[in-house]
Amino acid sequence: MSTATATSAYPRAVADLLPAVRDLADRIGEIPSRNQIMREFKIGAPKAQAVRLALVAEPITVPDDIETESASDPWEYAEPAPVLPAVPVEPAPVPLILPAEKVAQVIPDGHPPVSADPAPVKAEAAPGRRLSVWPVALIALPAFVAIWSGWVGLGGLTGFGVVHPLPGIADRFSLNTAITLPIGVEVYAAYALRAWLSGLVPPRARRFAKWSAIGSLIVGALGQVAYHLLVAAGITSAPWWITTLVACLPVAVLGMAAALAHLSHEGAEQ
Incomplete structure (x- = not known):
């Protein structure tokens, strides 16, 4: 049909x-x-x-x-459309980040170490002009003259003076030991101040540098005050307790410098 x-x-x-x-x-x-x-x-x-x-x-x-x-x-107005089976979608893998102590427990012995934390990204410094350094030299010049003369003068009032450090070798060579005071105290104060503010040393060394720098600056200021008060009063020989404190300064500065150097290298050794 x-x-x-x-x-x-x-x-x-x-x-x-x-x-x-x-x-x-x-x-x-x-x-x-x-x-x-x-x-x-x-x-x-x-x-x-x-x-x-x-x-x-x-x-x-x-x-x-x-x-x-x-x-x-x-x-019935229309034939139903065929239903397509759903396609399974696998979830994206999530990276697992473990602390260092957990990684040490998970990884057995004999395997190479795995870094638990991602490597830190160094931030780039913002472009800009650097602070000029020459004004510091201009300011330090008169301060150096005043500090040097004050410490040398206080050393003379406390028993520091000219010595012959090489007897029998160079009898004519002489040295005024009073210069050890400004070199030791003030140079260490600047060194500790640099270690404190630079952020290049471990936390323990930074704390030690902070307080020792502040203490050195205070001792330096008290030394200048003591010298000028003694000279203004016409005293030619300092009292025994001032002499005692000034005589201990070289030893104290040596100990603090050695301790700061040791603490600064503590992080690298570990």
């Missing part, structure tokens, strides 16, 4: 389309859907639905050699 599906110049009525749709139902063995009628006869959705409803109202004779299936819902 053949059915003409060619379209005419004029719209076809529902009664004219009904026999052809009936033939289509006989061929496929079921009531065609609206979309099938639209594709087969090139008509719009309202007319395809009207023809389908008219066909549903009539009994359909199904041949014996075709298996019958459940009648479609008369109010």
Whole structure:
């Protein structure tokens, strides 16, 4: 049985389309859907639905050699779209960051060490002009003259004086031991101040440098005050307790310098 599906110049009525749709139902063995009628006869959705409803109202004779299936819902407007299975998405791996003590417990002996913490990123210094250093030299010059003369003068009042450090070797070579006071106290104060403010030493060394620098500056100021008070009072020999304190300064400066140097290298040794 053949059915003409060619379209005419004029719209076809529902009664004219009904026999052809009936033939289509006989061929496929079921009531065609609206979309099938639209594709087969090139008509719009309202007319395809009207023809389908008219066909549903009539009994359909199904041949014996075709298996019958459940009648479609008369109010079915479209065939459901197939549901695609969901594609499983694997989650992105999350990096595991462990502290150093946990890494030592997880990694067995004999394996190379693994860094637990990421390497620190050094921040680039912001571009800018550096502070000029020459004003410091200009300021330090008169301060050096005053400090040097004060310490040497106080050394003379406390028993420091000219000595011959190389007897029998260079008898004419002499040295005024009073210069050991400004060199020892003031140079150590500058050295400790540098270690404190530079941030290049371990925390313990930085704390020691901080307090020893402050103490050295205070001792230097008290030494200048003591010298000028003694000279202003016309005293040619310092009291015993001032002499005792001044005599201990070279030893104290040596101990503090050695301790600061040791603490500064403590981090590198560890």
